[in-house]
Every structure is written in structure tokens, then in C-alpha cells.
Amino acid sequence: MTADEPTPLGAVIVFEDLSAVKELAAEKRQAEQFQLLTRVIARIADEIKNPLVSINTFMELLEERYEDPDFRHHFSTVVGRDVRRLVQIFEKLAALVSEGQFNFxxxxxxxxxxxxxxxxxxxxxxxxxxxxxxxxxxxxxxxxxxxxxxxxxxxxxxxxxxxxxxxxxxxxxxxxxxxxxxxxxxxxxxxxxxxxxxxxxxxxxxxxxxxxxxxxxxxxxxxxxxxxxxxxxxxxxxxxxxxxxxxxxxxxxxxxxxxxxxxxxxxxxx
CATH class of the missing domain: 3.30.565.10 (Histidine kinase-like ATPase, C-terminal domain)
Structure with missing residues (x-):
């Protein structure tokens, strides 16, 4: 603040409370993270559902059709494939969140x-x-x-x-x-x-x-x-x-x- 004289008479400081803005931004980030987590969980469930369904189906038929060599061959092929698929999925997820041990x-x-x-x-x-x-x-x-x-x-x-x-x-x-x-x-x-x-x-x-x-x-x-x-x-x-x-x-x-x-x-x- 100045008058006719060049020497300042004082100053005005304006404060703006940004708490509400920061809280709103934090709530938005939390909502986005929750949506992302929801989508990731849904994707994980979708990826593992089909292998688990086929494994469960074969397990239900195993006792009834165990003596059938064609069934046993088909069982080992399909179940082995789906188990390997599940292992790969979880190995990838584990590698994304953990450095793991490296033996050079x-x-x-x-x-x-x-x-x-x-x-x-x-x-x-x-x-x-x-x-x-x-x-x-x-x-x-x-x-x-x-x-x-x-x-x-x-x-x-x-x-x-x-x-x-x-x-x-x-x-x-x-x-x-x-x-x-x-x-x-x-x-x-x-x-x-x-x-x-x-x-x-x-x-x-x-x-x-x-x-x-x-x-x-x-x-x-x-x-x-x-x-x-x-x-x-x-x-x-x-x-x-x-x-x-x-x-x-x-x-x-x-x-x-x-x-x-x-x-x-x-x-x-x-």
C-alpha cells in the first residue's frame, strides 16, 4: 500500500484456504484407484475362471471315466495346459509387485x-x-x-x-x-x-x-x-x-x- 509518498505505508497479504481443493483432489485419486483396483480384480477373476472351470469339470468326471485311456490322455492334456496357464498368470503378477531373487x-x-x-x-x-x-x-x-x-x-x-x-x-x-x-x-x-x-x-x-x-x-x-x-x-x-x-x-x-x-x-x- 502506498499513498502520495513513494514510501510504502503497509502491505496486504491474501490467504486462500486450499484444504478443500486438496481434499477433493485426494478423494478423486482414491476413487480412481478404487475403480482401477475393481477392474484389475475383475480381470483376474475373468482370466482364471475358464481354466478353473475346465479343471473342475474334468475332476468331477475323473472317478467315473478313469479307466478310459482316451479320457485320461485328454485329462492330462487339458488340465496340464490350464494349470500352466494359471501358473503363468500368477508368476507375472508376482513379478510385477516383487523384485524377487536373482542368481547371476x-x-x-x-x-x-x-x-x-x-x-x-x-x-x-x-x-x-x-x-x-x-x-x-x-x-x-x-x-x-x-x-x-x-x-x-x-x-x-x-x-x-x-x-x-x-x-x-x-x-x-x-x-x-x-x-x-x-x-x-x-x-x-x-x-x-x-x-x-x-x-x-x-x-x-x-x-x-x-x-x-x-x-x-x-x-x-x-x-x-x-x-x-x-x-x-x-x-x-x-x-x-x-x-x-x-x-x-x-x-x-x-x-x-x-x-x-x-x-x-x-x-x-x-
Whole structure:
């Protein structure tokens, strides 16, 4: 405050009580979190319902039809598939909320990728004309036929990692691309390379048959957004978390009709 004189006569301080605004914002956040939690719980219930229904149905018929060899074979196939699906769902959820224990050792990335592909049922086929190894598999969850072309230079490709966790990270990316492929056949490619003088090894898992929208690709590593749509699609989020814990980096790319995951891991010096 001033009068005719340049010397100030005083000052006025205006206070605004923001308590109500802050309380309203807090209530809004709580409401949004509750809605998110509700959607996540509903999604979990939906994802596990079908496997549990089929398991329960077979268990009810087991005593009555145990002597039927065809039934026992069908029982072991379907129940085994659904149990593995449930285990995968809970493993992914656990990995999202817990760092877990990592047991580091030096492993050959090429051998680890081969073990991972064998673990999902990939079997050797003919050699490709471009030097690739062709593998074939059948995804029991979706019923798709899967062909995988594997490219790599002369190895080895030594990295320091937890082999169990890294195999899970790779498998989740492969499963994601398989299940994003419409129709009965999925085609994937896996390549490993290490250029002389570089400190990282690059692993690329790609597919020209997978259909992933631009918006989906942008949120593919955001678990809070992905889990609202499908627990199956949360796999890349878990893969990124594992790979970053191993000191690496995971990116999702799209171009020329191809969706790919690019993993870089520190190479172990010779």
C-alpha cells in the first residue's frame, strides 16, 4: 500500500484456504484407484475362471471315466495346459509387485534362447536358405502353429544374468507375439548379434503376423494400463522389469509391417 509518498505505508497479504481443493483432489485419486483396483480384480477373476472351470469339470468326471485311456490322455492334456496357464498368470503378477531373487552367472545367450524355445515346444525343422534355423511349435493355449526363424552369428554370446529369469523374459515376449497373431499360424524370427567393439549383445524377437495397434504399443510397458485389458498382455511389462534388473534394456518397435522387441544386454568381456 502506498499513498502520495513513494514510501510504502503497509502491505496486504491474501490467504486462500486450499484444504478443500486438496481434499477433493485426494478423494478423486482414491476413487480412481478404487475403480482401477475393481477392474484389475475383475480381470483376474475373468482370466482364471475358464481354466478353473475346465479343471473342475474334468475332476468331477475323473472317478467315473478313469479307466478310459482316451479320457485320461485328454485329462492330462487339458488340465496340464490350464494349470500352466494359471501358473503363468500368477508368476507375472508376482513379478510385477516383487523384485524377487536373482542368481547371476555367466551364460551363453544363444544356448539360453535355444533352451527357451525348446521349453515352449519348438522343434528343429529344415535349414533356411538364408542360413536361419527353422523351428516349429504348437501353442497349446491358442491352438496356433508357430514357426520360428533363428539367426545368429558365430558365438558364443556371454552375458551375466539369471538364466531362469531371463528365459522367462524371453518366453513372455514370444508368447505375446504368438497370441497377437490372428488366424491359425504365427511366424516369428529371433536374431542375436554382437558387433566387434560394442559392449552389448542385441537380441531381437520379431513377427510380421502379430497385429499390435499403435496405441497398444505405446502403453505396452505400462502395467497399470495393460492389466486393465488383459493379464496375458502384461508379459512384456514383466520382461522389461526382468531385463532392466539384469542391467539391460528392452524396447518395442514397429515398422515395415513388423512388430519387434529389441533387448540389449551387457556383454561379458572375454
Amino acid at each position: 552367472e555367466i551364460v551363453d545367450l544363444r544356448g539360453l534362447v535355444d533352451d527357451c524355445l525348446a521349453g515352449i515346444g519348438a522343434r528343429s525343422g529344415a535349414e533356411g536358405g538364408d542360413g536361419a534355423r527353422l523351428l516349429h511349435a504348437h501353442d497349446e493355449a491358442s491352438g496356433k502353429r508357430v514357426s520360428v526363424s533363428v539367426y545368429h552369428e558365430v558365438g558364443p554370446f556371454p552375458v551375466k544374468a539369471d538364466p531362469v529369469q531371463l528365459k522367462k523374459a524371453i518366453a513372455y515376449l514370444v508368447w505375446y507375439l504368438m497370441r497377437k497373431t490372428p488366424g491359425d499360424e504365427a511366424r516369428l524370427s529371433v536374431s542375436i548379434d554382437h558387433k566387434a567393439g560394442e559392449e552389448t549383445i542385441r537380441l531381437i524377437i520379431a513377427s510380421r503376423t502379430a497385429e499390435v495397434g499403435v496405441e497398444e504399443l505405446q502403453r505396452i510397458f505400462d502395467p497399470m494400463k495393460v492389466v486393465q485389458e488383459s493379464l496375458i498382455d502384461v508379459g512384456p511389462c514383466v520382461s522389461q522389469r526382468i531385463i532392466e534388473a539384469l542391467g539391460g534394456k528392452l524396447e518395442a518397435r514397429q515398422g515395415r509391417g513388423e512388430t519387434s522387441f529389441v533387448t540389449t544386454l551387457p556383454v561379458v568381456p572375454a
